[in-house]
Every structure is written in structure tokens, then in C-alpha cells.
Amino acid sequence: MMKTLHVQIGEGSYPIHIGAGLHGRLPELLREIGWRRERRLMLVTDDQVGPLYGEDVKRVLTDHGFQAGCLTVPAGESSKKLSLLEEMVGDCIEAGLDRSGAILALGGGVVGDLAGFLAASYMRGIPFIQLPTTLLAHDSSVGGKVGVNHPLGKNMIGAFHQPSMVVFDVETLNTLPEREVASGYAEVVKHALIRDEAFVRWLEERVDSLRRLEPDSVSEAIWKGCAVKKEVVSRDEKESGWRAILNYGHTIGHALEAAAGYGVLTHGEAVAIGMVGEAMLAEEMGLCPPVSERTAHLLSAFGLPTRLTMEITDEELLERMRRDKKAKHGRLTFVLPRDIGCVDIIHGVEEPVIRQALNRLRGGGKG
Ligand SMILES: NC(=O)c1ccc[n+]([C@@H]2O[C@H](COP(=O)([O-])OP(=O)(O)OC[C@H]3O[C@@H](n4cnc5c(N)ncnc54)[C@H](O)[C@@H]3O)[C@@H](O)[C@H]2O)c1
Numbered sequence: 278m279m280k281t282l283h284v285q286i287g288e289g290s291y292p293i294h295i296g297a298g299l300h301g302r303l304p305e306l307l308r309e310i311g312w313r314r315e316r317r318l319m320l321v322t323d324d325q326v327g328p329l330y331g332e333d334v335k336r337v338l339t340d341h342g343f344q345a346g347c348l349t350v351p352a353g354e355s356s357k358k359l360s361l362l363e364e365m366v367g368d369c370i371e372a373g374l375d376r377s378g379a380i381l382a383l384g385g386g387v388v389g390d391l392a393g394f395l396a397a398s399y400m401r402g403i404p405f406i407q408l409p410t411t412l413l414a415h416d417s418s419v420g421g422k423v424g425v426n427h428p429l430g431k432n433m434i435g436a437f438h439q440p441s442m443v444v445f446d447v448e449t450l451n452t453l454p455e456r457e458v459a460s461g462y463a464e465v466v467k468h469a470l471i472r473d474e475a476f477v478r479w480l481e482e483r484v485d486s487l488r489r490l491e492p493d494s495v496s497e498a499i500w501k502g503c504a505v506k507k508e509v510v511s512r513d514e515k516e517s518g519w520r521a522i523l524n525y526g527h528t529i530g531h532a533l534e535a536a537a538g539y540g541v542l543t544h545g546e547a548v549a550i551g552m553v554g555e556a557m558l559a560e561e562m563g564l565c566p567p568v569s570e571r572t573a574h575l576l577s578a579f580g581l582p583t584r585l586t587m588e589i590t591d592e593e594l595l596e597r598m599r600r601d602k603k604a605k606h607g608r609l610t611f612v613l614p615r616d617i618g619c620v621d622i623i624h625g626v627e628e629p630v631i632r633q634a635l636n637r638l639r640g641g642g643k644g
């Protein structure tokens with residue numbers, strides 16, 4: 278079974294195909310978007326994903342007459358850097374990749390961002406295809422953001438470059454460490470919580486089959502998550518700033534992720550705690566009916582943390598939130614729930630109420 282979502286961006290559009298065993302159908306899917314065998318391809322992957330799926334993907338392409346080279350980068354966030362990109366450009370030139378060539382990004386969000394930026398900048402831009410292998414990468418398959426980090430900040434160097442197609446073979450998720458699976462589900466739950474109560478209910482009913490990575494359920498969850506992101510991103514073209522709702526859970530989440538030290542909490546874990554904290558904040562501010570309990574219940578069913586148990590002070594978190602680009606004159610902007618499935622961008626949130634919410638997030642009483 279294959280599910281497809283078409284993403285319309287300006288004049289162009291591209292398909293996101295989701296299903297089990299799709300790597301085997303790559304040649305056929307490439308032909309569908311009009312790519313011929315003459316197009317030289319460069320597969321980019323990392324040293325964990327490459328050994329698992331790189332050979333198979335390369336073989337299915339070469340068996341059908343495509344020419345495909347392969348670049349392997351070290352796994353992990355530290356590969357999103359300019360110096361590595363420069364090396365990769367060298368490798369592509371040496372391999373004879375020209376303007377008629379294309380990049381295939383096989384891996385998680387790191388490979389997607391790095392290889393996507395390689396495609397965006399190589400010879401002023403060549404096409405690329407994403408072959409995501411993490412659940413979290415469903416998030417990067419819509420929106421066209423690609424790029425690398427700078428020592429002074431994450432994703433500081435980048436571009437918008439839409440893929441020509443996304444082929445999400447959900448069978449690859451079976452080798453993903455359990456913690457990465459849970460972390461990916463945090464962003465799926467986020468997409469449901471910001472836009473779609475029915476999707477939240479759907480997730481609540483299928484947690485078990487989703488955690489077991491049953492192909493039909495996972496494919497559907499990814500499809501629904503991508504559909505929410507697509508709707509938000511396309512509406513943002515008209516209402517600039519609306520896209521910020523995708524940051525639900527991320528104001529507290531980013532502060533936590535950084536304060537804990539990168540790598541201690543996964544991104545999804547930090548965002549899960551962040552969503553519960555921001556739900557509590559909205560409750561404290563009287564913006565919504567009680568939503569934090571149901572939010573926490575769903576996230577913990579996916580194996581995610583929902584309480585702040587680390588020894589990080591309010592001051593440290595607030596300091597990091599103030600430094601966040603959304604802080605204006607000491608008052609903070611948050612994406613806060615109005616209800617399950619609906620959020621708003623709220624400016625001017627005062628620090629005392631944030632402290633109250635953080636206290637509850639630590640398991641303290643309703644202050
Ligand atoms: N462009 C966007 O819109 C966007 C959106 C969200 C996140 N991101 C970026 O995505 C990155 C995080 O992505 P991620 O969580 O996918 O991380 P990742 O790409 O680092 O993958 C996580 C780990 O799992 C391994 N792995 C990947 N697929 C596997 C598989 N199928 N089996 C076994 N191991 C596998 C990887 O080698 C890596 O070690 C961040 O850099 C973030 O900035 C980008």
C-alpha cells in the first residue's frame with residue numbers, strides 16, 4: 278500500500294509517497310516524475326543508514342540503468358557544517374556531477390538538511406529527492422528548509438529548496454532505535470495538537486500499533502502529520518507569521534534541550550515536555566479548558582517524558598527563552614493551546630505566570 282500527498286509550493290508541486298517497500302519502486306517513481314536514466318545521481322547518506330539501506334537503494338537504481346554515486350557522511354548533528362559541505366561539493370565535481378545531475382538524500386533530518394543544502398547550492402541548485410529513514414524526517418519533508426549549522430547557532434546557513442519528490446519507505450523505521458521512534462512521534466503528536474482534534478483521537482486509539490510500527494498505521498500517521506504541516510505552511514504564504522504555530526512546545530523545548538546539554542534529551546523528548554509545559558501555561562493564563570493532562574497522557578503513551586525532572590533552574594530556562602528570537606522587551610511570545618487541536622500565537626506573556634507553569638511541570642501543585 279502506498280499513500281501519496283501532493284505538496285503545492287507556488288507554481289510547482291511534488292509528491293510525498295509513503296509506504297512499506299517503496300525503495301524497491303524507486304525506478305518506477307523516478308520515471309513518473311520524468312527523470313531519465315541519463316540523469317546522474319548522487320546518493321548522500323550517513324555511516325549508520327548507509328550500511329543498512331545504501332547498497333539496496335544503489336542496486337535497485339543501477340539494475341534499472343541509472344548511474345548512482347554515493348557520499349557517506351558521519352552520522353549525527355555535527356555533520357551539518359559548512360566545511361563538510363565544501364568537501365562534498367569537491368566530491369561531486371570529481372564524480373562529474375553537472376547541472377543535469379541530482380541528489381538523493383537517504384537518512385534522517387540531518388542528511389535531509391545537509392544533502393538538501395548541497396543540492397540547493399551545487400552549481401546554483403540542482404534537483405533533489407528525499408528518502409527519509411526517521412519518523413522525525415516527516416517534518417522536514419514539507420517546507421523546503423535545508424541548511425547547516427554555524428558554531429553560533431543551529432540552522433544559521435541555509436536556503437529554501439523544495440525536493441522533487443519524497444519517498445518514505447516505512448520499513449526502514451524498523452531499525453530505528455526506540456528512543457528515536459518515540460522522539461519522532463513527538464512531532465507527529467504536535468502536528469495533531471496544533472490543528473486537528475480528530476487526528477489526536479485517531480492517535481490515542483492507535484498508540485500500540487503505531488509504537489509497533491505497523492506499516493499501514495505508521496504510513497497514515499506520517500501522511501496526516503505531513504498534511505497538517507502542508508496546510509500550515511501554505512496558509513503562511515498569505516498570513517505571514519502563522520507558520521510559527523509549528524513551534525508549539527518548542528519555546529520551552531529548545532530552552533530545555535540546550536540547558537540539559539545537547540544530546541541529553543532528544544529533540545522530541547524536549548518538545549514533549551515543552552508541549553505539556555505550554556499547555557499548563559495556557560491553563561494558568563485561562564486561555565483554554567484543561568488540556569495538559571490529555572496532552573501528557575498521549576505523549577507518555579508514546580514513551581515520551583512529560584515532566585521536568587532535571588535540575589535546571591527557572592532562571593536558566595527563562596534566560597534561554599528570552600534569548601530566543603521570539604523574545605521582545607522582556608516579554609515572551611508563545612504558541613499556546615486554545616483547546617486540543619487548536620493553538621494561537623500569544624505575545625507578551627509575563628514571567629511570573631511562566632514560573633507558575635514551570636512549577637507545575639516539575640510536579641508542583643497548581644500555583
Ligand atoms: N528542514 C526541516 O524542516 C527540519 C525539520 C525538523 C528537523 N530538522 C532537522 O532534522 C535533524 C534531526 O533529524 P533526525 O532526528 O532524523 O536525526 P538524524 O538524521 O541525526 O537521525 C538520528 C540517528 O538515527 C540514525 N538513523 C536514521 N535512520 C535510521 C534507521 N532507519 N535505522 C537506524 N538508524 C537510523 C542516524 O544515523 C542518526 O544517528 C536536525 O538537524 C533538525 O534540525 C529539519
Ligand SMILES: [Zn+2]
Nearest residue numbers: 464527544548
Ligand atoms: Zn521540532
